[in-house]
Amino acid sequence: xxxxxxxxxxxxxxxxxxxxxxxxxxxxxxxxxxxxxxxxxxxxxxxxxxxxxxxxxxxxxxxxxxxxxxxxxxxxxxxxxxxxxxxxxxxxxxxxxxxxxxxxxxxxxxxxxxxxxxxxxxxxxxxxxxxxxxxxxxxxxxxxxxxxxxxxxxxxxxxxxxxxxxxxxxxxxxxxxxxxxxxxxxxxxxxxxxxxxxxxxxxxxxxxxxxxxxxx
Numbered sequence: 437x438x439x440x441x442x443x444x445x446x447x448x449x450x451x452x453x454x455x456x457x458x459x460x461x462x463x464x465x466x467x468x469x470x471x472x473x474x475x476x477x478x479x480x481x482x483x484x485x486x487x488x489x490x491x492x493x494x495x496x497x498x499x500x501x502x503x504x505x506x507x508x509x510x511x512x513x514x515x516x517x518x519x520x521x522x523x524x525x526x527x528x529x530x531x532x533x534x535x536x537x538x539x540x541x542x543x544x545x546x547x548x549x550x551x552x553x554x555x556x557x558x559x560x561x562x563x564x565x566x567x568x569x570x571x572x573x574x575x576x577x578x579x580x581x582x583x584x585x586x587x588x589x590x591x592x593x594x595x596x597x598x599x600x601x602x603x604x605x606x607x608x609x610x611x612x613x614x615x616x617x618x619x620x621x622x623x624x625x626x627x628x629x630x631x632x633x634x635x636x637x638x639x640x641x642x643x644x645x646x647x648x649x650x651x652x
Contacts, residue, residue: 475640482535482599482637489539490546506544507551510537511563518562518594534596541570553580557587566597572604578616581608585621589628595638602641609648617649626651 493506514537517523517530524530549571556568557580565587572584588601605625608616617625626646632639 472635472640472643474635475637475643478637479599479640482531483603485532485535486539486542489536490543493540493543494546505549507541507549507567510541510544511551511561511567513537514563514566515561531596538566538570538600541567542574545571545574553577554583557583558591562594562597565592566600569597569600569604573600573607576604576608576611578608578612581605581616582618582621584608585617585624589624595636599638599641602638602645606641606645606648609645614649622649622651625649 514534517533517537524533545567551564551567551571553568553571556564559565568587569584572580584601584604588598588605592598592601605617625642628642629639629646632642
């Protein structure tokens with residue numbers, strides 16, 4: 437019922453036309469809007485879960501005098517979860533676990549931890565690459581704009597990792613401004629739309645980035 441109510445305010449702007457019984461209804465705009473809503477819902481849910489994990493870490497009492505480095509353990513944990521033979525099976529439960537891990541990575545990055553960003557973005561270690569995304573999400577750095585975009589477009593093939601790479605790009609645009617993204621990189625991001633499912637959380641995030649770059 438609530439879903440139907442939510443649809444009503446924009447329903448009149450969705451249809452291109454409603455024809456007589458001799459014609460038909462054009463649903464393209466409606467389908468596009470539904471895809472966007474589905475992607476937005478998935479994105480918001482994942483970000484919220486990550487932030488809950490981040491806040492739990494930040495709320496925990498630190499051990500006095502101990503400068504604990506959490507990123508190495510989180511990287512190893514993520515890789516263990518994703519291991520094709522011994523890891524968790526693909527599905528919602530695994531996604532929740534990975535989301536908790538990236539939330540804790542963000543908390544560690546906000547506390548000052550880091551990784552070798554350049555090699556992590558280019559490398560094959562999925563957990564290390566995710567940690568680089570988390571660091572750049574927590575502390576956007578314009579000098580890494582091109583390597584970050586190259587990593588998301590060319591290297592990161594896992595939907596989960598690509599989502600958080602896109603989140604890092606989005607944060608960079610929000611914090612540093614769209615001038616930090618050169619024209620060629622912006623075009624590469626625009627072309628990435630062809631490779632993403634239309635109703636995915638990644639497509640929603642990419643569309644937000646392109647809107648910020650005036651390229652949608």
